[in-house]
Amino acid sequence: MKGLIFLLNRLIYALLIFIMLLAIPNLSLSFLESKMNVNNASTEAEDKIYDNSKNISKKNEELLKKSSIEEPELIKVYNTKTKEIMVIDFEEYIKGVVASEMPAEFSSEALKAQAVSARTYLLYRLKKYPNGHPDHPGAPVCTDIHCQAWHSRDDLIALHDEGWYEQYWGKIESAVTSTKGQILTYDNKIIEPLFHSTSGGRTENSEDVFSAPVPYLRSVESPYEDEAPRMHGSIKLNVDDFISKIKSVYGDLNISRNNLGEKIILGEVSEGGKIKTIYIDDREVSGREIRSLFNLNSTNFNFIQSGNEIEIVTTGYGHGVGMSQWGAEGMADEGYDYTEILKHYYTGIEIVSMK
Numbered sequence: 189m190k191g192l193i194f195l196l197n198r199l200i201y202a203l204l205i206f207i208m209l210l211a212i213p214n215l216s217l218s219f220l221e222s223k224m225n226v227n228n229a230s231t232e233a234e235d236k237i238y239d240n241s242k243n244i245s246k247k248n249e250e251l252l253k254k255s256s257i258e259e260p261e262l263i264k265v266y267n268t269k270t271k272e273i274m275v276i277d278f279e280e281y282i283k284g285v286v287a288s289e290m291p292a293e294f295s296s297e298a299l300k301a302q303a304v305s306a307r308t309y310l311l312y313r314l315k316k317y318p319n320g321h322p323d324h325p326g327a328p329v330c331t332d333i334h335c336q337a338w339h340s341r342d343d344l345i346a347l348h349d350e351g352w353y354e355q356y357w358g359k360i361e362s363a364v365t366s367t368k369g370q371i372l373t374y375d376n377k378i379i380e381p382l383f384h385s386t387s388g389g390r391t392e393n394s395e396d397v398f399s400a401p402v403p404y405l406r407s408v409e410s411p412y413e414d415e416a417p418r419m420h421g422s423i424k425l426n427v428d429d430f431i432s433k434i435k436s437v438y439g440d441l442n443i444s445r446n447n448l449g450e451k452i453i454l455g456e457v458s459e460g461g462k463i464k465t466i467y468i469d470d471r472e473v474s475g476r477e478i479r480s481l482f483n484l485n486s487t488n489f490n491f492i493q494s495g496n497e498i499e500i501v502t503t504g505y506g507h508g509v510g511m512s513q514w515g516a517e518g519m520a521d522e523g524y525d526y527t528e529i530l531k532h533y534y535t536g537i538e539i540v541s542m543k
């Protein structure tokens with residue numbers, strides 16, 4: 189009889205776990221729909237980055253407003269390799285994203301900024317795609333950079349040199365656990381915390397890169413990126429190859445190795461210093477098209493012709509919108525904490541704590 193009761197208990201337990209897993213999308217939806225009860229932020233000076241007095245940042249408890257958003261325990265993630273939907277512990281997922289999106293050698297404060305950004309990104313996706321992203325129905329995020337990169341611990345160990353896990357996992361884990369439940373909001377709504385590798389000195393207004401102006405994705409200075417490996421990039425091509433590549437896409441333009449200097453004219457430049465448009469033989473071409481055509485690091489580029497060679501030099505790496513990861517690392521090196529880093533790159537946001 190005792191054995192039967194034990195078996196029944198086990199069955200009920202297994203059934204409860206099963207029901208919990210089935211209920212995940214509903215949980216995600218309902219906790220996000222619940223009205224967030226967030227108090228107004230203490231207004232930090234926007235240009236704090238240039239304030240030389242490096243105030244010791246306030247402790248989390250004082251700084252963070254509590255929101256009524258509840259943190260999900262488990263989330264669904266589409267694994268692009270196995271083509272399966274995984275159910276992962278929420279904070280464990282964030283650890284895998286931080287370790288995949290930022291070098292573990294980075295300062296703790298930069299890793300914490302990435303952790304809060306990764307957590308926020310997931311919640312934003314959950315809210316936008318409660319039933320899964322159209323590209324991977326059933327899961328709001330995937331393991332690819334299509335959403336944000338994620339690797340399991342085993343994959344991370346395999347991807348890195350021996351000793352990486354022992355040396356760095358504790359640091360990753362602590363960046364996530366020390367910011368547990370913290371997310372970014374603007375006007376009491378969860379933000380879409382876009383980020384990129386290296387801005388090249390100044391980030392971009394969202395509308396200069398994507399379609400819509402977003403109030404918290406404004407162009408700001410990013411002065412501490414000198415250590416970024418792809419701050420300056422360069423590719424060299426034969427002028428004839430350069431010309432034929434352009435003609436292959438834009439038709440038979442009147443350009444030759446002798447007239448490129450007159451035929452390529454700068455159009456519009458964004459506030460962040462990136463090229464929005466250029467004119468090639470009076471044809472308007474976007475900076476993004478040129479970036480894609482020549483596989484450039486960014487749209488902050490310049491052509492330098494010498495004889496039969498053309499060099500395309502670039503500054504920065506990535507789309508330039510939101511947080512610059514190397515800029516975050518630079519700020520951390522300068523003594524700024526993760527809250528200052530996030531508030532610098534995401535204009536007017538608040539850092540709030542989930543239940």
Ligand SMILES: [Zn+2]
Binds near residue numbers: 324329331334336
């Ligand atoms: Zn995806």
